[in-house]
Amino acid sequence: DIQMTQSPSSVSASVGDRVTITCRASQGIRTWLAWYQQKPGKAPQLLISAASTLQSGVPSRFSGSGSGTDFTLTINSLQPEDFATYYCQQASSFPLAFGGGTKVEIK
Amino acid sequence: QVQLVQSGAEVKKPGSSMRVSCKASGGTLTKYTISWVRQAPGQGLEWMGGIIPILGSTNYAQNFQGRVTITADESTGTAYMELSSLKSEDTATYYCASASGGLYYSDSWGQGTLVTVSS
Numbered sequence: 001d002i003q004m005t006q007s008p009s010s011v012s013a014s015v016g017d018r019v020t021i022t023c024r025a026s027q028g029i030r031t032w033l034a035w036y037q038q039k040p041g042k043a044p045q046l047l048i049s050a051a052s053t054l055q056s057g058v059p060s061r062f063s064g065s066g067s068g069t070d071f072t073l074t075i076n077s078l079q080p081e082d083f084a085t086y087y088c089q090q091a092s093s094f095p096l097a098f099g100g101g102t103k104v105e106i107k
Numbered sequence: 108q109v110q111l112v113q114s115g116a117e118v119k120k121p122g123s124s125m126r127v128s129c130k131a132s133g134g135t136l137t138k139y140t141i142s143w144v145r146q147a148p149g150q151g152l153e154w155m156g157g158i159i160p161i162l163g164s165t166n167y168a169q170n171f172q173g174r175v176t177i178t179a180d181e182s183t184g185t186a187y188m189e190l191s192s193l194k195s196e197d198t199a200t201y202y203c204a205s206a207s208g209g210l211y212y213s214d215s216w217g218q219g220t221l222v223t224v225s226s
């Protein structure tokens with residue numbers, strides 16, 4: 001089974017900062033990777049599929065990159081509504097797996 | 108995107124079983140892969156298993172093998188997740204999520220169902 005490791009587990013940042021979150025797969029998954037955003041008390045929301053494809057309605061300050069085993073989610077010019085927890089998920093094959101999550105907190 | 112509506116919160120006794128339902132608007136699951144994901148209080152997302160109704164195939168995470176059963180009733184457009192031998196550690200919010208196009212990117216999620224396991 002494929003395991004996903006995210007880092008950092010939390011990051012403190014200010015509005016306007018750039019934040020980078022990394023995700024590593026235990027084996028190559030090409031670009032079969034998703035990123036989700038979750039706010040407290042809400043269901044996760046798909047932000048990015050196929051490692052770099054933004055979902056409709058997702059602001060362009062979000063971007064994803066990577067392939068194989070190493071992936072990155074970047075949030076440029078952090079906005080107040082971006083303070084949330086972010087998860088990566090391998091979408092290569094069953095069983096699916098999530099990373100442990102990265103909480104983006106207000107500095 | 109399909110909309111998913113889950114059954115309501117439950118309180119269960121240790122050792123019992125739980126079943127959560129997930130109904131798709133429009134009444135069809137055929138085009139989707141349905142995953143079940145749980146989130147313990149203050150914890151991350153944990154994929155439990157999934158079903159591809161059109162293929163009739165299921166897959167379960169190793170952590171839940173033997174305790175979880177995921178089914179789908181295409182006549183009603185409803186997916187079900189049953190978890191047996193409940194323990195207090197199973198207290199969590201359980202989500203269903205759907206992915207379309209034969210892929211595994213879940214672009215629609217249910218509202219979540221809180222299940223509390225307590226004696």
